[in-house]
Amino acid sequence: MNSPSAETPVDVVVIGGGPAGAALATLLAKQQHSCVLLESATFPRYHIGESLIPHTYATLDRLGLLPKLKASAFPVKHSVRFVSPSGTDTAPFYFSETISGERALTWQVERSEFDRMCLDNAIESGVDVRQPVRAQEVRFEGDRAVGVTVENGEGGSDFIPARVVVDASGRVSMIGSQRGLKIDVPGLNKASIWTYFRGGRRREGIDEGETTVFMIPERGWFWYIPLPDDVVSVGVVADAEYLFDETKKFDPTLEREINRCVGLSECLEDAVQVGPAHGLRRLAYYNTQVAGDGWVMVGDAAGFLDPIYSSGLFLALASGELAADCIHEALLANDTSAGRLGKFSDTLWEGIEVIRRLIYAFYDPAFSFHKFDEQFPDQRNALIDCLVGDVVGRDMSSFLDCLARMSPPPAPLFSEDSEVVNT
Numbered sequence: 001m002n003s004p005s006a007e008t009p010v011d012v013v014v015i016g017g018g019p020a021g022a023a024l025a026t027l028l029a030k031q032q033h034s035c036v037l038l039e040s041a042t043f044p045r046y047h048i049g050e051s052l053i054p055h056t057y058a059t060l061d062r063l064g065l066l067p068k069l070k071a072s073a074f075p076v077k078h079s080v081r082f083v084s085p086s087g088t089d090t091a092p093f094y095f096s097e098t099i100s101g102e103r104a105l106t107w108q109v110e111r112s113e114f115d116r117m118c119l120d121n122a123i124e125s126g127v128d129v130r131q132p133v134r135a136q137e138v139r140f141e142g143d144r145a146v147g148v149t150v151e152n153g154e155g156g157s158d159f160i161p162a163r164v165v166v167d168a169s170g171r172v173s174m175i176g177s178q179r180g181l182k183i184d185v186p187g188l189n190k191a192s193i194w195t196y197f198r199g200g201r202r203r204e205g206i207d208e209g210e211t212t213v214f215m216i217p218e219r220g221w222f223w224y225i226p227l228p229d230d231v232v233s234v235g236v237v238a239d240a241e242y243l244f245d246e247t248k249k250f251d252p253t254l255e256r257e258i259n260r261c262v263g264l265s266e267c268l269e270d271a272v273q274v275g276p277a278h279g280l281r282r283l284a285y286y287n288t289q290v291a292g293d294g295w296v297m298v299g300d301a302a303g304f305l306d307p308i309y310s311s312g313l314f315l316a317l318a319s320g321e322l323a324a325d326c327i328h329e330a331l332l333a334n335d336t337s338a339g340r341l342g343k344f345s346d347t348l349w350e351g352i353e354v355i356r357r358l359i360y361a362f363y364d365p366a367f368s369f370h371k372f373d374e375q376f377p378d379q380r381n382a383l384i385d386c387l388v389g390d391v392v393g394r395d396m397s398s399f400l401d402c403l404a405r406m407s408p409p410p411a412p413l414f415s416e417d418s419e420v421v422n423t
């Protein structure tokens with residue numbers, strides 16, 4: 001194992017200790033690679049994004065986190081249900097329709113606790129976690145990343161040389177911002193406002209931990225996610241111009257939208273809001289390049305589309321795992337070129353493309369899950385595969401063909417209309 005010093009590069013330096021960075025670093029440390037992880041916040045810290053999907057199971061198992069999750073107070077999630085704007089329930093999509101055994105279940109997680117679990121696991125696996133330490137900049141020699149400068153707490157900075165730099169900085173997207181790679185997603189201009197309530201109505205039995213999606217008119221929607229201590233996470237997603245009006249105050253807008261949503265306001269009849277409302281004006285973005293010589297991006301640092309299918313944590317964990325395997329092979333071969341480090345990305349982005357197509361369909365008034373289910377009953381399992389995250393390395397072409405018959409496919413991601421963004 002290389003030990004980090006000013007002269008000797010560490011094998012891998014990871015910027016960001018969220019689920020993507022923690023998963024990647026854990027798997028590399030388990031393979032005996034020296035790994036420094038820089039996290040600017042002190043954990044536990046607040047984070048949005050609480051609903052897991054079942055296809056995280058294998059990665060959580062490989063990380064050794066399943067016993068902790070099973071022993072936790074996190075509600076178990078077996079299904080997702082969509083409720084129409086008039087308040088009519090559709091039958092839930094149970095994950096056990098396509099997955100047998102306990103792999104069909106997953107959890108609704110309080111992120112402060114889940115992320116701490118992941119980072120503690122990294123420390124226990126031998127990762128050198130430095131916290132709170134903010135990465136200032138990735139240093140490049142030509143196009144090759146050679147390490148990271150960090151604030152040293154005394155008003156200056158230190159340099160950590162590394163054979164591979166991993167950007168897991170979440171929405172900060174450090175390398176993307178530094179190198180002008182971060183791009184708006186055409187046609188996906190959604191924003192979100194959310195908060196927490198105690199005492200919201202819960203269903204019974206197997207449905208108690210479900211995610212409920214309440215549709216509102218004009219193709220907006222609410223998530224309703226049960227969490228521990230009788231708390232429920234409630235958030236609205238809709239066009240940015242619609243949600244972020246001139247008042248720029250989150251609470252009145254959220255209250256207005258809850259009141260407009262029949263099914264949701266019934267669930268919150270006896271509930272009390274706990275904590276402030278949060279808002280995010282631009283949800284979707286991606287990077288035109290996710291790996292280069294000596295560097296790779298994982299999780300939200302690479303891109304984020306939309307919370308509708310709760311795929312963010314799945315993609316964070318999946319990209320962390322796939323990138324870790326590529327980095328391991330690259331280090332053994334002493335070849336940390338873009339081609340080797342980013343070998344996983346084509347397959348992953350083909351899977352993300354399936355999710356992207358279903359996101360656009362969701363916001364298309366011509367589409368509804370009920371209609372799709374009725375018109376293409378033989379595609380129900382493929383639809384559930386999307387909802388559980390089973391889309392990577394799969395041939396989903398007949399599902400996408402059927403989807404195209406109901407909702408036209410969006411323009412390709414890498415279009416000339418895309419504009420580089422600066423956040």
Ligand SMILES: Cc1cc2nc3c(=O)[nH]c(=O)nc-3n(C[C@H](O)[C@H](O)[C@H](O)COP(=O)(O)OP(=O)(O)OC[C@H]3O[C@@H](n4cnc5c(N)ncnc54)[C@H](O)[C@@H]3O)c2cc1C
Binds near residue numbers: 016021050133300307
């Ligand atoms: C409104 C909304 C709702 C969502 N709902 C869901 C959901 O229900 N289910 C789901 O799966 N996903 C959801 N997501 C997505 C989910 O939150 C993210 O996909 C997930 O957190 C990505 O994990 P990550 O590890 O890539 O990034 P993060 O969890 O953001 O971690 C990045 C870490 O990097 C650290 N960092 C940043 N800059 C630096 C720096 N310079 N130096 C050191 N450290 C740094 C940060 O402090 C942070 O801890 C939602 C997202 C939004 C916006």
